[in-house]
Amino acid sequence: MASPNSETLERYKNAITAASSVVGAAMLLRRFVADVLPDTALGALLLLPPASARRHSVVIEEFDGAFYNRVFLAAKAYVSTLLAAAPVPLMKATLPRGAGAEQITLAMRPGTAVVDVFDGAELTWRLSSHGGRRRGGGDDAREVFKLSFDGRHKDMVLGAYLPAGMARVAALSQGHRQAKLYSNEWGKWRPVRLRNASTFATLAMDDALRQAVVADLDRFLGRKEYYARTGRAWKRGYFIHGPPGTGKSSLVAAISNHLRFDVYDLELGSVRSNTELRKLLIRMKNRSILLIEDVDCAAVAAPRGGAAGGGPDYGSTSSMNRKVTLSGLLNMVDGLWSSSGHERILIFTTTHVDQLDRALLRPGRMDMHVHMGYLGFGAFRELVATYHGAADDAHPLFPEIEALLREVEVAPAEVAEKLLVTDDAGAAIETVAKLLRDRKAGTEEDGGGHHSSHWVRITFSGLVHYDPERDRLGYQWMSQLLALTIYAILLMPGFLQVGYYYFFSSQVRRSIVYGEQPRNRLDLYIPKDISRPCPVVAFVTGGAWIIGYKAWGALLGRRLAERGIIVACIDYRNFPQGTIGDMVSDASQGISYVCNNIASYGGDPNRIYLMGQSAGAHISACALMDQAVKESSGQSISWSVTQIKTYFGLSGGYNIHRLVDHFHERGLNRSIFLSIMEGEESLSRYSPEIVVKQSSSQIIALLPLIVLMHGTEDYSIPSSASQTFADVLQQVGAQAKLLLYEGKTHTDIFLQDPLRGGRDPLVEDVLSVIYVDDEITQEKISVTPAPRRLVFEWQLQLARRISPF
Ligand SMILES: Nc1ncnc2c1ncn2[C@@H]1O[C@H](COP(=O)(O)OP(=O)(O)OP(=O)(O)O)[C@@H](O)[C@H]1O
Structure with missing residues (x-):
């Protein structure tokens, strides 16, 4: 007999078996129905509405695992665009951080819904919230969007509605986003307010070139896969060159506006070390542009043993002898960007392709080279259209302008400036035609003074322009002015004595007129004994091209006159009265006066030496090279380079390209310095080092012995400037000698040493060159009592420390 327990078990088994049979049968039936009967027939059989007519939903959760669900974010942004016009009773308003009030966005509250209509279909977006505040603090609330719609529209929703919504959100976010401009300051990226609104539509350029650049940019953006597959850094380099x-x-602005990429404008001169550079590069966001303008002038300090090569480093003292080339920078960029970051663009710009490290121009280094040239007629028409609306094809001046543009070189910026002058298109076009005619005839409004006034204008407009460094430079100017005042006070006893000599000594002949310009004057320091014709030094004083004055040469004039040498201190127009061209022309005229008239003052016209200090060394070297070029080409000249026995350059700079950043760092604003030098395009012309490199052997053969003298602790113009110039001169076969003064600053060799009295190394070296063949005079000088001290040692020491030079 079965026990009650076994009966129960039996009943349980039977139930399970029956249930399994029912389930199995149901499954079989389902399978059969599904296989044999079509969906619609089944629905009809069961009296259900057709599947397509039922409500379908897409659920979009806020998080996808630990990450934000990008579809949710896009949905949220999309829904917010529906809210303003929708009858939703409760909404919340949000403002993205740092955005302006115009960017207030509306958002749904959980538990509310909004209806959208697309292609005649109604779609409901409902927001709900799950989870909430956790006990131990924190919040795990998660929001969910449910998009529901009539099942008949399923294909349309998935194939058209959702993609269109996503695209709209992407377009909106791009549209809202203002590309930012950053510049580096003290090792950090700082946003800059100044923005260039230029776009490819407003930029006048060769149409084929414009299309090529845009196509290249778009191709770059769409090649994520390609870069990932090939393992290359997702970056692209553009090298943009052309006249100012x-x-x-x-x-660059058009590229940034096209891509909506931020621009990081890297000022290499302000980068203090390789580590700083690396940090700056790492801190750039994705989808951004690294811009290095004027790469021909760029130099940056790097740690000892860093990337090698490159031009001399004119950075701070602590960075002496530390260099990184642009190729080094490129290597760093390659290394960093291939391991992190993507969608990066690197842009170099320059006006001087010839000044560049060849390695940079090698194919493959920069992906695309873009030449921005002078204005052509097509681009001119575009400019007219930009500034005055669609251009009238039949404007009567167009044929003439088209012909003129084929003959004269004019930068779009110049024409844009003219077009802006008036709202009257006809009058503006007439102004442009006049500019072109004048240029062709060589009779532009400001004639010879064109450069000066043009650059002065730019300088003053540059000064009122927003400049993120202005505060720092302003502070630097103030502190340098204060330092200069204290420096002058400390050395005042010496200056007063020299001043007394300058004004009251019968050995000084002041302000002899040598030309027609306002500052065409020179002072003569004449030795007591002129019974025999004396050697002559034509001296051009320094003063940063702004504060040069002939009297600055009084101490040197006195010292040399005491040793039998006539010194002629040549004054010249300073900035802004004149620019470098005027200064060089004045100096040359002064030298000419000396060469042609010095015999009447007791000088020996066969023993003329040229000397310049600091800016004066630069100006006089330019005058010398200019004259050599003229002389070799057979032009008529008023003095001959061969009349100069030796050129002495004291603490000078001879490659201006390399000094722009250096001076800017030391407080001489770049735009002012460029104005003094008549703009970037003139830097090579006024860099004797470059002129020498480009000179023929006939020109080099005309040059006298060149003696370059420099203090090794000169921070105003580093001694490497003389060193490089000496090297270049020697390489081209000129006679050059470099004399370095260990531990001496910019003013030590010229001011403090002579004020100290006793032996003066610089004067001794000059004398040894001038009297190299004159043993009797050398002998005489050796027994002449050394000059007496004019200032106490403590004052000199203190002045040296405080010196702003
Ligand atoms: N191709 C151009 N199309 C339209 N406007 C131009 C063009 N070139 C110059 N301009 C106008 O001239 C101004 C100065 O031009 P921009 O600074 O771009 O020239 P640049 O070649 O970079 O000069 P630089 O070498 O002196 O820095 C611009 O703000 C713009 O108004």
């Missing part, structure tokens, strides 16, 4: 004012910076 042709739109290089505007092209």
